Amino acid sequence: MMEKGSPNSSEGHQGRFPARNGTSSSLDLESVAQPLALNPWDVVLCISGTIISCENAVVVVVIFYTPAFRAPMFLLIGSLATADLLAGSSVSSLLTITIDRYLSLYNALTYYSERTVTRTYIMLILTWGASICYGLLPIMGWNCLKEPSTCSIVKPLTKNHLIILSVSFFMVFAVMLQLYVQICKIVCRHAHQIAVQRHFLASSHYVTTRKGIATLAIILGTFASCWLPFAVYCLLGDYTYPALYTYVTLLPATYNSMINPVIYAFRNQEIQKVLWAVCCGCFSSTVPFRSRSPSDV
Numbered sequence: 100m101m102e103k104g105s106p107n108s109s110e111g112h113q114g115r116f117p118a119r120n121g122t123s124s125s126l127d128l129e130s131v132a133q134p135l136a137l138n139p140w141d142v143v144l145c146i147s148g149t150i151i152s153c154e155n156a157v158v159v160v161v162i163f164y165t166p167a168f169r170a171p172m173f174l175l176i177g178s179l180a181t182a183d184l185l186a187g188s189s190v191s192s193l194l195t196i197t198i199d200r201y202l203s204l205y206n207a208l209t210y211y212s213e214r215t216v217t218r219t220y221i222m223l224i225l226t227w228g229a230s231i232c233y234g235l236l237p238i239m240g241w242n243c244l245k246e247p248s249t250c251s252i253v254k255p256l257t258k259n260h261l262i263i264l265s266v267s268f269f270m271v272f273a274v275m276l277q278l279y280v281q282i283c284k285i286v287c288r289h290a291h292q293i294a295v296q297r298h299f300l301a302s303s304h305y306v307t308t309r310k311g312i313a314t315l316a317i318i319l320g321t322f323a324s325c326w327l328p329f330a331v332y333c334l335l336g337d338y339t340y341p342a343l344y345t346y347v348t349l350l351p352a353t354y355n356s357m358i359n360p361v362i363y364a365f366r367n368q369e370i371q372k373v374l375w376a377v378c379c380g381c382f383s384s385t386v387p388f389r390s391r392s393p394s395d396v
Contacts, residue, residue: 140346147353154360155184161373168369170211171219175199176363178223182230183356191226193322194271196363198222201278204285236260243338250338252345258338265333268326275322279315286312318362325355 158180162168168177179192199219203210243250243257251261329348336344364370 140350143350144353147350147357151353151356152184154357155180157374158360158364158370159184161370161377165373171199171215172203173369174219174223176367178226179359179363183359186234188230188234189356189359190268190271190326191230193359194275195222195226197275197278201282204282204289233264247338252333252336252338252340254338261333265330268330272323272326276319279319283312283315286315321358321362322355325351325358328352 159177162173162177162180175192175196179189179196182189182192199222202215202218209215237255237260241257241260242255244255249257249259251258253261256264329352332344332348365374
């Protein structure tokens with residue numbers, strides 16, 4: 100005999116195991132099975148961030164664990180790598196390296212002294228102090244969370260906050276440009292003096308000078324091409340603009356943190372020696388190094 104409750108029980112089973120032909124059931128299954136869409140910009144930033152972290156971590160570890168790398172030049176390179184490793188805000192660190200390179204040429208006879216070491220620590224304190232203060236401003240209340248209309252292209256920074264950062268960048272860039280022009284003049288003058296003293300040919304003097312100028316052009320050109328698009332867009336952009344514009348201009352600035360270790364660290368012969376020694380398994384913290392000035396551009 101069939102009880103009246105049997106159809107209800109069958110409906111209960113259908114509730115537990117939805118029919119394949121049911122429209123609502125098929126839609127639910129499709130929504131569950133549909134993979135999440137990946138934002139290509141997020142993928143690019145993730146890959147770039149991984150490379151940046153690995154490069155700069157290597158530089159920081161090598162400088163920290165090598166007692167020979169306690170000269171002002173290496174301390175500033177380590178500071179730059181640390182800034183790139185933490186947040187990619189390395190503009191002020193690049194300025195300190197430029198100042199150090201200029202002073203190493205302008206005061207070549209007194210560069211390796213206690214006064215230089217003290218000056219380096221003062222520059223590091225000022226650099227990180229300014230960076231920390233800028234970074235804490237949004238947390239301390241200078242943000243657009245309560246007034247979305249005041250937001251900039253980089254939330255939660257306000258438009259005024261971003262304008263100050265952009266103007267600060269242009270000031271840093273102007274100072275770096277002026278210092279590198281002076282460095283270029285000093286390098287040319289030194290190369291000419293050495294050529295005259297050692298009776299080198301004019302072609303040798305020309306090759307040396309051209310090499311130094313080319314290196315300076317690469318350093319300054321890389322910095323400008325990476326940061327200028329984003330700095331200009333910070334002044335002209337508005338929070339209503341598509342986020343794509345921010346990604347396009349911010350990505351080159353991110354790549355600057357990927358290029359910095361190559362320009363300032365991996366090109367250095369002493370760091371190259373340590374890296375090769377580590378790769379060969381014959382690392383020794385007492386490896387003798389030839390003292391090099393940061394003016395060896």
